[in-house]
Amino acid sequence: xxxxxxxxxxxxxxxxxxxxxxCRASQSVSDNLAWYQKKPGQAPKLLIYGASTGATDVxxxxxxxxxGTEFTLTISSLQSEDFAVYYCQQYGNWPRSFGQGTNxxxx
Amino acid sequence: EVQLVESGGGLVKPGGxxxxxxxxxxxxxxxxxxxxxxxxxxxGLEWVSSISGRSSFxxxxxxxxxxxxxxxxxxxxxxxxxxxxxRADDTAVYYCARxxxxxxxxxxxxxxxxxxxxxxxxx
Numbered sequence: 529x530x531x532x533x534x535x536x537x538x539x540x541x542x543x544x545x546x547x548x549x550x551c552r553a554s555q556s557v558s559d560n561l562a563w564y565q566k567k568p569g570q571a572p573k574l575l576i577y578g579a580s581t582g583a584t585d586v587x588x589x590x591x592x593x594x595x596g597t598e599f600t601l602t603i604s605s606l607q608s609e610d611f612a613v614y615y616c617q618q619y620g621n622w623p624r625s626f627g628q629g630t631n632x633x634x635x
Numbered sequence: 636e637v638q639l640v641e642s643g644g645g646l647v648k649p650g651g652x653x654x655x656x657x658x659x660x661x662x663x664x665x666x667x668x669x670x671x672x673x674x675x676x677x678x679g680l681e682w683v684s685s686i687s688g689r690s691s692f693x694x695x696x697x698x699x700x701x702x703x704x705x706x707x708x709x710x711x712x713x714x715x716x717x718x719x720x721x722r723a724d725d726t727a728v729y730y731c732a733r734x735x736x737x738x739x740x741x742x743x744x745x746x747x748x749x750x751x752x753x754x755x756x757x758x
Contacts, residue, residue: 529697562744564680571730571748572672572680583746615680619735619744622694624670624682 530554530618534627540635543606549630551599551616560620563592563601566629567612575614576601603632637661637747639731644752647721651756655716657731657749665689665709668734668741671716673727674751683729686714688737699725721756728753 531554541547551561559579564572574583576592579599589604603610611634616627643655657669671683684705685694693705704717714731728751735743 560742564745566674566680571750572732572745573748574744574746577744577746583744613679617680617682617744619742623696624685624694626672626680626682629679 529623530557530621530625532616532618532625532627534614534616534630536630537628538631538633540633541606542635543608545606545635547603547606547610547632549601549603549614549632551594551601551627553597553599553618556596557618557620559595560618561592561594561599562617562619563590564615564617565610565612566615572615606632608634637733639733639747639749641729641731641749641752644729644754646755646757648758649722649756651721652717652719653721653754655718655729655731655752655754657714657716659712659714659733662733662747664712666737668692668737668743669705669707669714670732670734670745671705671714672730672732672745672748673725673754674730675724675727678727681727684716685734685741687741692741718754721754723756726754726756 563576580592613629670685686705702720707714730751731749732745733747
């Protein structure tokens with residue numbers, strides 16, 4: 529099973545600042561990695577797939593990079609609606625797996 | 636509009652059973668794999684199961700293997716999760732999610748999600 533480790537567990541950022549979230553895989557997943565945003569009481573929302581491709585209607589301030597075992601989600605200028613928990617997920621191997629999440633909180 | 640709606644959650648005693656349903660609309664259902672993902676209270680997301688468009692390929696997380704069964708009825712645009720021998724640690728919100736289309740096999744992200752249905756296992 530591929531383990532995904534996200535860091536940091538919590539990130540405190542002010543609106544307008546840049547946020548950088550990391551996801552490390554225990555073995556290569558190539559570019560079969562997605563990022564999701566999760567808010568309390570809501571379903572997860574797909575932000576990035578293929579490690580770097582933005583999903584439909586996702587604002588351009590969200591970008592993804594990386595390949596193999598190291599991945600990054602960057603939010604270029606945080607808006608108030610971006611404060612949430614972010615999860616990475618690999619879908620290249622069975623069983624599918626998620627990281628433990630990064631809580632992006634208001635500083 | 637592409638939409639998924641889960642139903643069937645509720646309170647069940649340990650050792651009991653429950654069947655979740657997910658009704659899909661707005662897309663050609665039988666061309667997409669479907670997945671179940673859960674989130675226990677205060678915890679992260681956990682993938683549970685996947686089923687391909689024609690039910691040819693089925694996968695489970697080790698934590699539910701042998702207790703849960705996924706199935707689908709393409710004529711009814713629905714996917715199901717039969718949960719047996721339920722335990723307290725199965726307590727979670729269960730989400731139905733659309734996987735990749737059969738054009739790309741089963742390698743793809745989950746781009747559409749239902750609102751979820753709560754399952755509570757408690758005596």
